[in-house]
Amino acid sequence: MSSALRIVPLLLLLATFCPAQEPAPRPNIVVLLSDDMGYAQLGFTGGTEVPTPNIDRIAREGLQLTQFYVQPVCSPSRAALMTGRYPWKNGMEERPTAVSKHGMLRDERTIAEALREAGYATWMVGKWHLGEWQSPHLPNARGFDHHYGHYSALIDSFTHTRNGVLDWHRNGVPVIEEGYSTFLLAREAERLIENRPADRPFFLYLPFNAVHGPHQAPDDIVARYRRLGKNAAQRAQLEAMDTAVGTVLAALDREGLADDTLLIFTNDNGGTPNTSNGPYRGFKSAYHEGGVRVPAALRWPGRIPADKKSDALIHVTDFFPTFCRLADADAEAGLPLDGYDVWDTLADGKPSPRTEVLYSLMTIRSGDWKLIEEGAQYYNWGKQPLQLYDIVHDPSEETNRAAEHPEIVAKLRRRLEEIRKTAREPEKSEKIPGYPPAVYGEREDRVFGEQIRRSIEALGAAKDDATRNGGQ
Template sequence: MFRSLRSACVALALLVPAAAMAQSAQKPTAQKPNILYIVADDLGWADVGFHGSEISTPTIDQLANEGAALDQFYVQPMCTPTRAALLTGRYPMRYGLQSFVILPEQTYGIPLDEKLLPQLLKEAGYDTAIIGKWHLGHADRKLWPSQRGFDYQYGGLIGEIDYNTHKIQGVTDWYRNEKKVDEPGYVTTLLGKDAVRYIQAHDTARPMFMYLAFTAPHTPFQAPKEYVDRFKSIGDPNRRTYAAMVNAMDDQIKAVLAALQKKGMRENTLIVFHSDNGGTRSATFAGQIHTEGKLPASNAPFRDGKGSLYEGGTRAVALANWPGHIKAGKVDQPLHVVDMLPTLVARAGASTAGTKPLDGSDVWQTISTGAPSPRKEIVYNIEMFRGAVRQGDWKLFWRTTLPSQVELYNIAKDPGETKNLAAENQPIVAELQKRIDDLAKEMKPSLFFQATFKSYLGRNAPAPAFPNDDAFFTQGD
């Protein structure tokens, strides 16, 4: 009997760990997702196929149709502020980047006391890479991507370069791991190919965060002939080239997705795509490289474009895609680019420790299931001469420079902002003006205007303010 009992105990002892192992196999530990974050530059709302454009964007369309098309995704009205908002989870007015962009001759950047998204993800075990445009500080190495949490860097540091020469004002702005690179090639193609190479070499034992920041379709309007020839039916030459630039970007995204699939990473990769602001409709914001002819971007049905606080400047083409995790369909809920840091950090199992108070919140349920957004307010921007804020369906635009201008719109009923309802809704106007004024009291002075005034009062430095490369790279870290 004792022998039988002992045999039974041994059998039970063997079965228990086997059962535990089987149970463990059935419920594997959650794997951190790879994150591919793609930002287009000055892409018009109406200039993708899934918004009805004649421009062919089959890869972007597929990502939107199989994922969440984010119909109310708000960004800042210009490049530098949007990228800063993304990487900090905070409104740019908090740290002086609310106005315009960093020009080649300017020496400021995103303040060093702001802790950025790649730093948070790196602390959580991610390999971090930026491939493409930085535009958050270039005159001091302390402001460069590798000092701000990126393990790998490739692309330009300033905002605008020639697509073929990679130069601005005669100076090359093209770097790999912060060392200048002189290589031929069309910028969009080079960025896509480098992203593919990075994925091919990636160690899948670690999760990947890739910030793929295309310069397309920002000015100057340049594209390879093979792409321009695809749009012979478009009469306007700038629109034809612009379409070619968008299509070339779509092709490179396709190549990146194929690389993820081949590497076995696609199913566990969360992809976000959006523009940094609306398409350019005003020559004031068309860039420093001179552009002839009509500006080609379309933000229809929204008003105005880049640089403006109207919907056309701030409501961006956007989508999110993660197979098996994001429900396919339109998400018509208000979201803001500052929400992306806390949302991504939560998915990565990372921590926001060390960041300053965030303006964004975790909006994963809205993105993944279409649930109502926790965001009840959109702060379009707060500057010393203007501000705009939306609460619920009501949006107030307030230009404070003389002659001052106050406009109130019901965005749900009038997304094109055609009917100013301020006169008949004074209590709402007063409430939203107070909100803008209160936010303005929290605002840091604009680093752009400080730098601009300094350059005119003192030494004017028209050339790009890069450090001297030879001396610079011998100084070490």
């Protein structure tokens, strides 16, 4: 027998005992989103006022992103996360107000829909703010099997109301209950994890209403921060949110899921003026870095390097195609995405495929350069002069280089002109008929409105309880 023929049976024998490596199992995906938190309020970003051991643990056991970008305010960022598309395309460039009935465009495909189509259980626990009135805009109609939390921008954290209107729901049914919203959300997430389906992975989206105003927290937590002489209740909100993050981490640990879960913590926009955005200029609603660059940490043991930092350019829209890749979901089934698959960047440190970020139709970063067009403004941020910054070497945006580099200004202006052509008409912003209703959600108000009106005063929803506000 020739040597070649003798080798063949040996190879067949080895193949019997050395099967091909199985593909990596699809991870559970958990996204924890804070609201209006300052960049430098966390321990891992240099904060010293409030201990945040649980959030810091995610950063320590995972990867910190130092150039992670969102939009300047909440709804545009949330819509970008949900759709993988910029807000001027998905109808959320302007956020819904307390009295408006418009929402995210209905032909947009959400990441929850994509993951559910791929076999995931999809849960949302927390703040939605992508439409709070019409049923087709609400979470259960946008891909989530389960929703618990509130629809609008903000609530009283104890009465779960806004302007006396109940905004607390579970799967399209109003919920009247006592409890501090941050802790209630954590307990709901904990229950979902404990009672998860055994035969499929899950996607948990947990956007806290903390640390958004009204700044409220339990008295015993607020008392620890009165010594600071500034917004003690906002600091207490942050501590409470960190405790809630710890509840989720403990549930994953207890259920043996930590190694099978991609866990992300980030923020929806820059911090408000009563927070600290560290070295960055500006705050929420501003196009400067303090309004759009936010902390982000990702953990997946064994898949994402631990205790590392990445300065890769990444935007919140990039989560959509990245999640789809990991979940074996079809990223291309909906409208064209603006996000990039950045998994190789996160896991292996390869260069980011992204070279530009759009903050609005008048603000762009391309490579090292960031242009704020003359006249750009947003909400409480006044009109701005023409500005050009070398953002890599001047992240604090101290030196306007527009006069020195007219050719770069012209190039970026041409790019913005191209981008403006992609904008779509949002839904008309009409007022909720007969505002205020008893409860947010048109169907809920119709079915449960009278019952809510009879019950809401007993809970104290219309009262201003200064002690629960931490005296702020």
